Each structure stands twice: as structure tokens, then as C-alpha cells.
Amino acid sequence: MPLSPEQLAEIEELRANPQPTLRAVSAxxxxxxxxxxxxxxxxxVRVIDYMGDDAAICQAARVSYGKGTKSVSNDEGLIRYLMRHWHSTPFEMCEIKLHVKLPVFVARQWIRHRTANVNEYSAxxxxxxxEFYIPEPQHIAAQSVVNNQGRGEALTGEEAARVLEILKSDAARCYDHYEEMISQEDQQGLARELARMNLPANIYTQWYWKVDLHNLFHFLRLRADAHAQYEIRVYADAICNVVADWVPFAFKAFEDYRMGGATLSTxxxxCVRRMLKGEDVSQENSGMSKGEWREFMGILEN
Structure with a gap:
């Protein structure tokens, strides 16, 4: 069960008692x-609290830049200008606090984004x-032959079944031993802080994660990308759905200039200029390495 009965009751109580406020609210x-x-x-993933909206981004920008933004006639245009020219500070005026329940191995990836405030459930x-993450069969895959940090083709048949059985049995056995080691009525047992070291990385943990919008966009650009690991990408996708409703102008600009855009080297x-002039450009005469050329062609073809 993703949420405990106590958490569900808390949600019902909080949503049943709205409070009047003078602060900016995003419908x-x-x-x-x-x-x-x-x-x-x-x-x-669930939202616990937030601060600011699209208007807060513009308010901060106009205070900061003054007359420099008067040529921008509306909030959406201003936000797109800020995103296009990498003006990050106004986006820091918005913040979000999330409650996330996730496997430990996903949390270890997630925590690499060090620009947030985190408080994790303490074992x-x-x-x-x-509770353990057990992948769906279509997400059980072999090591990629072209990417050292990615997965390749999905396992099938007996091999997929064999791996799934190992994952399930190892998780169950480790948790059984975890329970056996913890103090019981008839034995002294092991301290919880030591017993937890026997638990597998697919067990679930929970945390509160608070971050400003600028750094959240950086997280989403990396983790909602098609090349990100599936297990963290689905969390990023869920957060994208929330952010799109929270700050629609900012999220659309983020999609256009960060997620859908590309940064090109000199x-x-x-090479693009030469191609537009009709020149025959190849990896050999591009001045790029094979890896750079492959990524460049991937941008042009997509």
C-alpha cells in the first residue's frame, strides 16, 4: 500500500479544512x-506545501531588472525571456515541498541533487x-552494450523469471533476518541502527524534499529525460505533471528551452552553418570526436 491508513486520514483531514490566506495561491x-x-x-509523490506562482517569478524579475524588462509586455513573455537567457534567480522565488516514498537505490541517485532540503525517515x-520495489517484467533488462550506465534489451522467458525470483526471495530473506535481529520480548536483539544494514537497496524509504523552482527544473531536465533510469524518471514525470499545473507559463518555457531545446558547441x-551553405559535412571533417558527432547527429535527427 503506497499510503498508510494514518496518512490517508491525515490527507482527508487537511483537505477538509481549507484556511483563508493573503498569500499568492496557484489554483x-x-x-x-x-x-x-x-x-x-x-x-x-505528494505536495505538502508550496510558495509562489508564475506571477511571483515576474514580480521578482521586475524588482531586480527594473526598466530592462519594460519591453516585455506580459508575464508569459517575460518568463520565456528569463528562461531563454538563463536568468535563474527569479525562478528561485518559487519553492515546493514534496513527500516522496521511493526505493533506497533511487534515493541514492536523487540525493546527488544537493540543492534541496531533505529530511528522511529514520531507520x-x-x-x-x-515493502520492496520489484520491477515489472518489461523493465527487467540486460546491461547495455553501448552505454556503461544503462540497460539494454529486456530479458524474456526463463531468464526474466529467474531474475525476478532472485529479487523477490532475496528481499524477503533479508527482511526476515532484519526482523529476527531486532530486539524481541524474549531476547536482547540488535539495535535498529545496526539491523538496517542488512536490508536490500530495493526497500522503500520516505522523505520530505524541499527545493526552489530553478533547482527543480535542473533536476527534471536530467531525470525526466528519456536517457534517465526508468525508476527515477517515473518520479520526475509525476513531478512534471504537478509543476505544469503550478506554474504553467514557466513549465512551458522549460519544456521549450530546456527539455525540447539543445545546446550546441562552437x-x-x-557544422550547422556549413550544412546550411550546402557543404558535405562528415565526422571526419567536423573536428568532432566520434562520440560528439554521434550526439550531434542525434540532435539533428530528433
Whole structure:
């Protein structure tokens, strides 16, 4: 179960008691507050709190840049200008606090984004639930032959079944031993902070994660990308759905200039100019390495 009965009761209580406020409110975000978006087999993302909206971004920009933004006639145009020219500070005026339930190995990837405030469920004080991420068969894949950090073709048949059985049995056995080691009524047992070290990386943890919009966009640009690991990408996709309702102008600009755009090197730009002039440009005369050329062609073909 992604949410415990206690958490569900808390959500119902919070949503049943709205409070009047004078602060800026995003109607789109209000619809998401406290509600869980289920991710993977036991995980979720839900909004606990937020600050700011599209107007807050523009307000901060106009205070900062003054007359320099008067040529921009509306909020959407200003936000697109800020995104296009990499003016990041106004986007830092918006913040979001999320409650996330996720497998530990996903959390270890996620925590690499060090520009957020994080408070994680403590297995020193509490006993972790018997909940493990077990991939769907279509996500059980072999190592990629072209990418050292990615997966390749999906396993099938007996090989897929063999791997799934190992994942399930190892997780169950480790948790059984975890429970056996923890203090019981008839034995002294092991401290929780030590017993947890026997748990597998696919067990679920939870945390509160608070981040400003600028750094959230950086997270989403990397983790909602098609090349990101599936298990973290689905969380990023869920967050994208929330952000699109929270700050629609900013998210559309982010999609256009970051997710859908591309950064080209000096050599790549030179190749584009030569191609437009009708020149025959190849990897050999481009000045790029094979890897750079492959990525460049991938941008042009997509």
C-alpha cells in the first residue's frame, strides 16, 4: 500500500479544512495539495506545501531588472525571456515541498541533487515496512552494450523469471533476518541502527524534499529525460505533471528551452552553418570526436 491508513486520514483531514490566506495561491497547485500520485509498485509523490506562482517569478524579475524588462509586455513573455537567457534567480522565488516514498537505490541517485532540503525517515528510530520495489517484467533488462550506465534489451522467458525470483526471495530473506535481529520480548536483539544494514537497496524509504523552482527544473531536465533510469524518471514525470499545473507559463518555457531545446558547441554550430551553405559535412571533417558527432547527429535527427 503506497499510503498508510494514518496518512490517508491525515490527507482527508487537511483537505477538509481549507484556511483563508493573503498569500499568492496557484489554483492548479491547490488541486494537488496533499494528494498522492502513485509511482512504481509502492511509491508516491505528494505536495505538502508550496510558495509562489508564475506571477511571483515576474514580480521578482521586475524588482531586480527594473526598466530592462519594460519591453516585455506580459508575464508569459517575460518568463520565456528569463528562461531563454538563463536568468535563474527569479525562478528561485518559487519553492515546493514534496513527500516522496521511493526505493533506497533511487534515493541514492536523487540525493546527488544537493540543492534541496531533505529530511528522511529514520531507520534508527523506526522499523521499516516490508515493502520492496520489484520491477515489472518489461523493465527487467540486460546491461547495455553501448552505454556503461544503462540497460539494454529486456530479458524474456526463463531468464526474466529467474531474475525476478532472485529479487523477490532475496528481499524477503533479508527482511526476515532484519526482523529476527531486532530486539524481541524474549531476547536482547540488535539495535535498529545496526539491523538496517542488512536490508536490500530495493526497500522503500520516505522523505520530505524541499527545493526552489530553478533547482527543480535542473533536476527534471536530467531525470525526466528519456536517457534517465526508468525508476527515477517515473518520479520526475509525476513531478512534471504537478509543476505544469503550478506554474504553467514557466513549465512551458522549460519544456521549450530546456527539455525540447539543445545546446550546441562552437564546432557543432560551425557544422550547422556549413550544412546550411550546402557543404558535405562528415565526422571526419567536423573536428568532432566520434562520440560528439554521434550526439550531434542525434540532435539533428530528433
Amino acid at each position: 492548479g497547485m491547490e488541486q494537488h495539495l496533499y494528494k498522492p500520485l502513485e509511482v512504481l509498485d509502492h511509491g508516491f 534508527r528510530y523506526s522499523i521499516l515496512d516490508r 564546432k557543432a554550430l560551425d
